[in-house]
Amino acid sequence: AQKAIIRVIPLKVEPITLEGVFANVAEVTPAEGKLLQFHPLSLCNTSEDEHTESGFITIVKLERPDRDLHPCLSLANKAKLAGERGARAILFDITDDKTAADQLRKPRGLSQPVVLIWGHDAELLMGVVNKNREAHVKIEVKEPPAWPDYDVWIL
Amino acid sequence: AVSMEQGAVPSCPPQCHCEEDGIMLSVDCSELGLSEVPANLSPLTAYLDLSMNNISELQPNTFHHMRFLGELRLSGNQLFRIPGEAFSGLYSLKILMLQNNQLRRIPAEALRDLPNLQSLRLDANLISLVPEKSFEGLPSLRHLWLDDNALTEIPVQALNNLPALQAMTLALNQIGHIPDYAFQNLSSLVVLHLHNNRIQSLGTNGFEGLHSLETLDLNYNELLEFPVAIRTLGRLQELGFHNNNIKAIPEKAFVGNPLLQTIHFYGNPIQFVGQSTFQFLPKLHTLSLNGATDIREFPDLKGTTSLEILTLTRAGIHLLPRGMCQQLPSLRVLELSHNQIEELPSFHRCQRLEEIGLQHNRVREIRADTFGQLMALRSIDLSWNCIHFIHPEAFVTLHSLTKLDLTDNRLVTLPLDGLGGLTHLKLQGNPALSEPFTKESFPKMRVLEVPYAYQCCAYGACSNFFKLSNQWEAEDMNPEDEDLHKRTVGFFPGHADNHYDLDIDDFQLELEESKLHPTVQCTPSPGPFKPCDHLF
Amino acid sequence: MHPNVSQGCQGGCATCSDYNGCLSCKPRLFFVLERIGMKQIGVCLSSCPSGYYGTRYPDINKCTKCKADCETCFTRNFCTKCKSGFYLYSGKCLENCPEGLETNNHTMECTSIVH
Numbered sequence: 001a002q003k004a005i006i007r008v009i010p011l012k013v014e015p016i017t018l019e020g021v022f023a024n025v026a027e028v029t030p031a032e033g034k035l036l037q038f039h040p041l042s043l044c045n046t047s048e049d050e051h052t053e054s055g056f057i058t059i060v061k062l063e064r065p066d067r068d069l070h071p072c073l074s075l076a077n078k079a080k081l082a083g084e085r086g087a088r089a090i091l092f093d094i095t096d097d098k099t100a101a102d103q104l105r106k107p108r109g110l111s112q113p114v115v116l117i118w119g120h121d122a123e124l125l126m127g128v129v130n131k132n133r134e135a136h137v138k139i140e141v142k143e144p145p146a147w148p149d150y151d152v153w154i155l
Numbered sequence: 156a157v158s159m160e161q162g163a164v165p166s167c168p169p170q171c172h173c174e175e176d177g178i179m180l181s182v183d184c185s186e187l188g189l190s191e192v193p194a195n196l197s198p199l200t201a202y203l204d205l206s207m208n209n210i211s212e213l214q215p216n217t218f219h220h221m222r223f224l225g226e227l228r229l230s231g232n233q234l235f236r237i238p239g240e241a242f243s244g245l246y247s248l249k250i251l252m253l254q255n256n257q258l259r260r261i262p263a264e265a266l267r268d269l270p271n272l273q274s275l276r277l278d279a280n281l282i283s284l285v286p287e288k289s290f291e292g293l294p295s296l297r298h299l300w301l302d303d304n305a306l307t308e309i310p311v312q313a314l315n316n317l318p319a320l321q322a323m324t325l326a327l328n329q330i331g332h333i334p335d336y337a338f339q340n341l342s343s344l345v346v347l348h349l350h351n352n353r354i355q356s357l358g359t360n361g362f363e364g365l366h367s368l369e370t371l372d373l374n375y376n377e378l379l380e381f382p383v384a385i386r387t388l389g390r391l392q393e394l395g396f397h398n399n400n401i402k403a404i405p406e407k408a409f410v411g412n413p414l415l416q417t418i419h420f421y422g423n424p425i426q427f428v429g430q431s432t433f434q435f436l437p438k439l440h441t442l443s444l445n446g447a448t449d450i451r452e453f454p455d456l457k458g459t460t461s462l463e464i465l466t467l468t469r470a471g472i473h474l475l476p477r478g479m480c481q482q483l484p485s486l487r488v489l490e491l492s493h494n495q496i497e498e499l500p501s502f503h504r505c506q507r508l509e510e511i512g513l514q515h516n517r518v519r520e521i522r523a524d525t526f527g528q529l530m531a532l533r534s535i536d537l538s539w540n541c542i543h544f545i546h547p548e549a550f551v552t553l554h555s556l557t558k559l560d561l562t563d564n565r566l567v568t569l570p571l572d573g574l575g576g577l578t579h580l581k582l583q584g585n586p587a588l589s590e591p592f593t594k595e596s597f598p599k600m601r602v603l604e605v606p607y608a609y610q611c612c613a614y615g616a617c618s619n620f621f622k623l624s625n626q627w628e629a630e631d632m633n634p635e636d637e638d639l640h641k642r643t644v645g646f647f648p649g650h651a652d653n654h655y656d657l658d659i660d661d662f663q664l665e666l667e668e669s670k671l672h673p674t675v676q677c678t679p680s681p682g683p684f685k686p687c688d689h690l691f
Numbered sequence: 692m693h694p695n696v697s698q699g700c701q702g703g704c705a706t707c708s709d710y711n712g713c714l715s716c717k718p719r720l721f722f723v724l725e726r727i728g729m730k731q732i733g734v735c736l737s738s739c740p741s742g743y744y745g746t747r748y749p750d751i752n753k754c755t756k757c758k759a760d761c762e763t764c765f766t767r768n769f770c771t772k773c774k775s776g777f778y779l780y781s782g783k784c785l786e787n788c789p790e791g792l793e794t795n796n797h798t799m800e801c802t803s804i805v806h
Contacts, residue, residue, distance in 0.1 A: 039711050039731045042724050048756055050726060061710040068714065093710075109601070109676065126710055132728045186702055206737050207702055231703070231720070231737030255719055255737040274771060276738070278747065279719040298765050303719060303747045321782060322765040327747050345782050346769045351749060367781070370768060393768070 026110035031089035044072035054086025166197030215240035239264030285310035339364035386411035398422035480504035538562035611677035703735025
């Protein structure tokens, strides 16, 4: 899985660099924009689209699956909806939902990158969100180590 | 408005948040855990919010000195009764919110003298009793919320003298019947919501007197018969009776409602619809009917010229009239799947058509003029038919076509003229269609499904296996179609307990990389056992 | 931070968490998503915020936006108070009053002409 470098540049505060992983549900591409938190229930067909100006980076803190027994959409479709509502990229904090990575593994060709973050990196990011401090985010593709690529044929 | 905390202005009650607007005061004491109305409220208070507290009682004359109070919010408290004098003196009150309390009856005595009250919220209480004179003292009442209570019948007497009432909801109660003349003096009523009750029967004169009604919501009830009482509603624009038990919509059902724009009636076991039921509804823009198996013929839609979306699925239609498009010049979406249509007319007069759904019919061929001149047509679904022939010029004029589904037909060849703009093409289930395709035929292709794996080789190397989801459904996946509860936990084998710290090196998913042209998803995927070279 | 043990948990929540606020509401309350700067949290209210109307269903109580020209409404198509610059008439917001009615700039409504 392709690793992602997430540079968070809060207003008037030291930037922080975090790491995550690109989910295969979407293209692996860099992205940047203003960080905006979205409640998990805001990414539902029935929820009102806030008509936020497009060009932001969405961060969604996923809750434990047992706290959302009847999700309105799959995570893949939530990511798709976020893109349709103007997000340039979607960050999912999956610390509390270990099943999320599995749901976002199937390639769907979504054009906005989807990055999974967890543990200490997620805690730092959510710390910025909780202080409600405006921040700019740059997501970069971390180049994988240069290993030769062998194809194996069964003859 | 100037905002200030308690203390800045002597009459701002403790903990409350007050704002001055000129000489008037807005006081917000919501969610403070108050058990009674604060004392010393300013006489210049225009807005008072006491919602979401624990107030269980109101004292008589509590607000007697507040002559300028325009809005009083007492919602989300524990009020189970309201004394007669509680609201005396509130001559300027326009909005009174009492929703989300514990009231069991309408506090008629307390509402006796509110001459300017326009909006009264009593929803989400336990009201089962509406005394006859409940609303006598409310000559200006326009909006009444009584939804989510315990009413078992329409409070006919109490509603008899509300000349100014324009909008009312009685939804989410246990009303079982609407008697004749139930609303006969509500001549100004524009909106009436009765959804989520138990209405089984309706007097034929049940809606007599509702001369101004524009919206009627009867959804989620137990109606057995079509509500013919609607015939007196000459100004009706929105009608909903979906999720009832209605089996037939008679001829002339809407003859009294020429202004209808929307009719929602899905979720009914409708078997029969009159041939001319939906005639002469010039404002109607959507008509959808699913599963009416008794319908054998395409409906006569004369005079229903604004129809944009027509859905008539799972019926027994076997023939489409030649002149159907003359009646439907504004049609954008035509959905006729799961019928028995064998032959298609020319749709060329349906100039605004964007989507056609004809899957699961018995169509045999597509002629040159079938889809002629349809410049706005974006999507055609002809899957699960018996198509053996498509005229070479069938798609030539379709400049906007991006999606074509011909799954499971009897095609031998596919004419490519006019298909250059396709992004989605599905051809699986046509065993005789063995011709290879070239990338140049479909320069914008993104999702391609073909009968044979070698037909995918035009879109990239064939050296690796790969598993790709069915992109067509995946992209347009409906939440209902997905089985959301199939979640595998523990995708980290070996981690027995639940609490583990995800470390980037542990996060190695077994994923086969796709080496196909990154933008085209082509299936079935070629591979060692499905080589690119045609074996013969 | 463990969910439920948080300062952000508002009275109407049935379940909540620090970052997302309310996840579900106590019965008969309206679930609303509130944006405060960069943050968006769930709150549970007994009435929808201004500019929204509430619809009660057996399993959920929803807030939906009024039309753009309407400040408070009963349903999407029935306004109870128009935004400035519009006159209210029978649930509609009009820039000018229909024939036979006159504008009342105090109440911002169309009223019958008093002879």
